[in-house]
Amino acid sequence: MKYVDEFRDRQLAEGLAKAIRHEANTRRSYNVMEFCGGHTHAIFRYGVQDLMPKNVSYVHGPGCPVCVLPIGRIDHALELSEQHGVTLCSYGDMLRVPASKRRSLLKAKADGADIRMVYSIDDALKIARQNPSREVVFFAIGFETTTPPTAVAIRKAQAEGLKNFSVFCNHVLTPAALKAILGNAEESGSVSIDAFLGPSHVSSVIGSKPYEYFADKYKRPVVIAGFEPLDVMQATLMAIRQLNEGRHVVENQYVRVVTRDGNVKAQTLVAEVLELRSSFEWRGLGEVPSSALRIREAYADFDAEKRFGVTTKPSRDAKSCECPSILRGEKKPTDCKLFGTVCTPDNPIGSCMVSSEGACAAYWTYGRFRQPSSPLEAA
Numbered sequence: 001m002k003y004v005d006e007f008r009d010r011q012l013a014e015g016l017a018k019a020i021r022h023e024a025n026t027r028r029s030y031n032v033m034e035f036c037g038g039h040t041h042a043i044f045r046y047g048v049q050d051l052m053p054k055n056v057s058y059v060h061g062p063g064c065p066v067c068v069l070p071i072g073r074i075d076h077a078l079e080l081s082e083q084h085g086v087t088l089c090s091y092g093d094m095l096r097v098p099a100s101k102r103r104s105l106l107k108a109k110a111d112g113a114d115i116r117m118v119y120s121i122d123d124a125l126k127i128a129r130q131n132p133s134r135e136v137v138f139f140a141i142g143f144e145t146t147t148p149p150t151a152v153a154i155r156k157a158q159a160e161g162l163k164n165f166s167v168f169c170n171h172v173l174t175p176a177a178l179k180a181i182l183g184n185a186e187e188s189g190s191v192s193i194d195a196f197l198g199p200s201h202v203s204s205v206i207g208s209k210p211y212e213y214f215a216d217k218y219k220r221p222v223v224i225a226g227f228e229p230l231d232v233m234q235a236t237l238m239a240i241r242q243l244n245e246g247r248h249v250v251e252n253q254y255v256r257v258v259t260r261d262g263n264v265k266a267q268t269l270v271a272e273v274l275e276l277r278s279s280f281e282w283r284g285l286g287e288v289p290s291s292a293l294r295i296r297e298a299y300a301d302f303d304a305e306k307r308f309g310v311t312t313k314p315s316r317d318a319k320s321c322e323c324p325s326i327l328r329g330e331k332k333p334t335d336c337k338l339f340g341t342v343c344t345p346d347n348p349i350g351s352c353m354v355s356s357e358g359a360c361a362a363y364w365t366y367g368r369f370r371q372p373s374s375p376l377e378a379a
């Protein structure tokens, strides 16, 4: 297939749905966690769950970088901007996530803080070059997909001798999160996960190899899947086949992009500039060992945490917001009593309703939780 609409072909989708119905054993259930927010949105946008038999369910995972960042880190960003007076740059979604006391970067901006929405870290570099008398900080978030641009920007800033630019580094890592989710699920017994759909873009950088240890140790199939509905359905079929055959290995459905070794050049670049943190707090998962990156000592001049001395504080999620349980796969957005009443994309209470990759936003945007109001709508 060559064009994107071919990956959304109705007839092929019906064929895959038929194969899944045929192969799914009716005497058992299949709980497949899609790690990535992009998959969650594909599932809701195209109604993939509706095409599955009753015993095949998707469990939504924490693969949304905006959603998993704990409130304490957003408080730090507010502190950088309001107490240290820096020009703080970040992505649009990040500006809207509620911090402590229902503050947000957007509200701080309205109160006069110099907070700018950017599309990439390169925009922040430009702002720093154009405003040599201002301290410019990029609020860096994201999984392994967004770490290479951060590493490149830090190297550029060093090469240019840019003295007023630094990065507040919040990059997190996928394999450690998978382990934490499954560890939590097994310990609490609150959610059953039989297999994982591995992330698309992240895997294009890290490759499929890092999941092999996980699949072997935890005895769960991992199928790396593309973002289109046929990708998700084919990967689901591959996971079901593994479970039926008692196998638990890493398979790659997204062969048009992902290789076993990934993008080695990007990995080398990241390793030169960034290093593992011993531990990092995730919303919903708590402290997860070796799950995030920080800036190496050789580039410490560009580390906003060191330059401005922000300190870690424990964070509290908004009362009644179920984001932590949703991010662990234990609950669905419709289990939250604030969903669609108090909490909507216009008035988000938790991060899962803000981000374009959040599970609550996916439920709300595509409205599949609603009962059809007429036979026409149902059709």
Ligand code: SF4
Binding pocket: 320, 321, 322, 323, 326, 333, 336, 337, 338, 339, 340, 343, 344, 348, 349, 350, 351, 352, 353, 354, 360
């Ligand atoms: S609906 Fe809103 S309050 Fe409820 S879990 Fe989602 S983001 Fe949190």
